[in-house]
Amino acid sequence: MKRFRVVFQPGGREIYIPEGITVKDAINMAGIGFDFPCGGRGKCGKCRVRILEGAGRPTAADKEHLEAGEIEQGIRLACLTIINGDLVVELPYETIPEHKILLATEERSVKIEPHLTKTCVEMDRPSLEDQRSDWQRLKDALVQKNEKYKDLEVPLQILRKLPQTLRAAKYRLTAVTDDRHVLGIEEQDTTGKMLGIAFDIGTTTMVGYLLDLYTGEELSVVSALNPQTRFGADVITRITFAGQEENGLEKLQSAVVEMLDRLVGEAAEKAGVTRDDIYAVTVVGNTCMHHLFLGLNPQYIALSPYVPVVSEPLTFAAEELHINVNPAGRIFVLPNIAGFVGADTVAVLLATEMDWSDRIKLAIDIGTNGEIALGSRDRLVSCSAAAGPAFEGAQISSGMRGAVGAIDHVRFGDGVEYSVIGGGKPKGICGSGLLDAVAGLIEAGIIDKRGRILTPEQLTGTPAERFKDRIVRHEGANAFLLVDGSATEHGRPIMITQRDVRELQLAKGAIATGIQVLLDKYGIGVGDVTEVLLAGAFGNYLDPHSACVIGLIPPELEKKVKMVGNAAGTGAKLALLSQGEFRRAAAIAGFVEYVELGSYPDFASIFANSMSFPTISK
Numbered sequence: 001m002k003r004f005r006v007v008f009q010p011g012g013r014e015i016y017i018p019e020g021i022t023v024k025d026a027i028n029m030a031g032i033g034f035d036f037p038c039g040g041r042g043k044c045g046k047c048r049v050r051i052l053e054g055a056g057r058p059t060a061a062d063k064e065h066l067e068a069g070e071i072e073q074g075i076r077l078a079c080l081t082i083i084n085g086d087l088v089v090e091l092p093y094e095t096i097p098e099h100k101i102l103l104a105t106e107e108r109s110v111k112i113e114p115h116l117t118k119t120c121v122e123m124d125r126p127s128l129e130d131q132r133s134d135w136q137r138l139k140d141a142l143v144q145k146n147e148k149y150k151d152l153e154v155p156l157q158i159l160r161k162l163p164q165t166l167r168a169a170k171y172r173l174t175a176v177t178d179d180r181h182v183l184g185i186e187e188q189d190t191t192g193k194m195l196g197i198a199f200d201i202g203t204t205t206m207v208g209y210l211l212d213l214y215t216g217e218e219l220s221v222v223s224a225l226n227p228q229t230r231f232g233a234d235v236i237t238r239i240t241f242a243g244q245e246e247n248g249l250e251k252l253q254s255a256v257v258e259m260l261d262r263l264v265g266e267a268a269e270k271a272g273v274t275r276d277d278i279y280a281v282t283v284v285g286n287t288c289m290h291h292l293f294l295g296l297n298p299q300y301i302a303l304s305p306y307v308p309v310v311s312e313p314l315t316f317a318a319e320e321l322h323i324n325v326n327p328a329g330r331i332f333v334l335p336n337i338a339g340f341v342g343a344d345t346v347a348v349l350l351a352t353e354m355d356w357s358d359r360i361k362l363a364i365d366i367g368t369n370g371e372i373a374l375g376s377r378d379r380l381v382s383c384s385a386a387a388g389p390a391f392e393g394a395q396i397s398s399g400m401r402g403a404v405g406a407i408d409h410v411r412f413g414d415g416v417e418y419s420v421i422g423g424g425k426p427k428g429i430c431g432s433g434l435l436d437a438v439a440g441l442i443e444a445g446i447i448d449k450r451g452r453i454l455t456p457e458q459l460t461g462t463p464a465e466r467f468k469d470r471i472v473r474h475e476g477a478n479a480f481l482l483v484d485g486s487a488t489e490h491g492r493p494i495m496i497t498q499r500d501v502r503e504l505q506l507a508k509g510a511i512a513t514g515i516q517v518l519l520d521k522y523g524i525g526v527g528d529v530t531e532v533l534l535a536g537a538f539g540n541y542l543d544p545h546s547a548c549v550i551g552l553i554p555p556e557l558e559k560k561v562k563m564v565g566n567a568a569g570t571g572a573k574l575a576l577l578s579q580g581e582f583r584r585a586a587a588i589a590g591f592v593e594y595v596e597l598g599s600y601p602d603f604a605s606i607f608a609n610s611m612s613f614p615t616i617s618k
């Protein structure tokens with residue numbers, strides 16, 4: 001079989017590949033973090049690369065998504081371009097190093113109560129007068145320190161290493177235990193160090209927090225793009241991939257597990273410790289991420305009646321999943337609520353203590369799937385709204401993630417002002433920027449209540465007349481020219497098209513419907529909500545005013561909005577530091593009522609109403 005050389009620019013990374021694979025496969029083989037939002041099916045047109053040398057004929061998908069001039073310049077969709085010769089490929093940007101991820105969190109106090117205990121004991125040496133077995137000797141010494149060890153059990157693999165360890169340590173060793181088992185034995189006194197790492201596995205990003213399990217101190221924070229994004233941007237695409245591709249589930253699982261293991265190593269290195277110092281790992285994620293991490297078939301989550309394989313909290317040895325931490329290390333996976341409301345929502349509720357609140361609060365974690373919870377200590381209801389990837393910038397004409405080069409905020413004054421992540425010329429617009437842009441266009445009177453972008457003629461004689469030159473025709477409809485091609489990084493204009501507005505209406509309509517259905521189910525009105533807690537990366541960057549102008553959040557609640565940072569990550573940290581919090585997570589999962597939106601009686605009419613924009617009072 002022939003092999004070809006592929007060089008990726010910038011950076012010059014070089015690999016040799018067999019003939020007949022796609023540029024997407026080559027990118028993945030090179031280990032380059034790159035997004036394939038539609039899973040590489042040629043549907044989204046987002047995986048553009050420029051073939052600097054060796055470009056072949058364009059595919060049908062290239063012709064559909066790219067302009068003739070772009071094709072001439074060598075731009076192709078990586079997912080469908082088959083490699084039949086040596087190539088030099090220019091990548092627009094490598095997502096992993098540039099990704100902007102929310103790392104700040106809102107902390108709350110926690111009583112530290114680690115899942116594992118370390119106890120150092122010194123034992124008498126055996127003699128003809130004292131012929132107790134090695135295990136009996138160790139157990140007696142432990143019981144002498146604490147009565148709770150009297151029913152301690154010891155697994156075979158510990159017994160196998162006990163005789164040598166005991167003697168090498170001159171009968172002074174540290175036992176690592178949970179409530180009932182010896183999990184590890186270490187020579188001498190190692191009680192001074194016990195670390196843990198809490199992971200929030202998002203559909204898009206993964207964040208890990210390395211903590212000292214004695215003090216709660218945060219030693220390092222690491223993050224990366226979830227490598228599963230190369231198999232699809234959203235959970236449904238990944239569930240389909242898991243079910244339909246050969247070894248799909250294995251591929252998805254090993255991608256996330258390998259990345260998590262890599263992040264463990266990075267976190268240890270950053271903090272100047274070793275993997276061996278890490279004894280506990282907690283994991284939260286939506287139900288699909290949870291299943292894929294554990295290698296559980298997620299297929300039935302997506303099929304009515306949307307049943308997960310397991311909802312209960314889980315604990316197992318880290319080595320079972322090939323996570324390289326201390327051999328005694330344990331993984332603690334928080335429980336799910338339902339097929340589409342997972343451990344990440346449980347973690348948000350744990351972090352925000354909504355289960356103890358005497359006032360009714362609304363928590364929204366906006367992402368591809370918006371998870372929404374409403375209530376207080378008396379009652380909590382939750383649902384999941386399929387917002388789609390518009391808030392992540394996917395399916396938006398100039399959309400991109402919140403990475404360097406994305407317009408993240410827009411303001412309409414005499415002209416249009418915007419800010420770009422990382423400074424410099426913009427490459428596209430991310431969710432928070434899109435929200436601002438559409439909210440500004442609504443307030444300026446350029447987009448009407450039903451979401452139509454008005455014509456220049458309709459703007460004549462109105463205060464919005466100053467923007468009328470920015471209304472252009474695009475794909476047979478009106479579009480608003482946000483940034484002219486001369487001011488962008490790639491020379492293409494950044495527009496808000498009619499289709500973008502429709503996508504945003506669908507996304508915000510889904511979340512707004514979820515909120516309305518929960519209020520109905522609870523039997524309360526918007527006025528009864530005392531606080532709106534916005535969680536997650538997108539929730540933290542969006543402007544609450546814009547969110548209210550477009551009706552994503554009921555406008556009456558604008559003054560009650562509070563950003564709570566990565567509350568799912570905070571919940572994972574709490575469950576890492578405290579067994580009590582881990583148990584409380586299980587209680588929360590059992591307490592929350594799940595509402596299935598699709599089968600709610602008034603769903604269709606609520607959704608139809610939620611699609612339009614609220615009337616602006618001027």
Ligand code: FES
Pocket residue numbers: 035036037038039040041042043044045046047077078079080
């Ligand atoms: S078109 Fe290539 S990933 Fe969507």
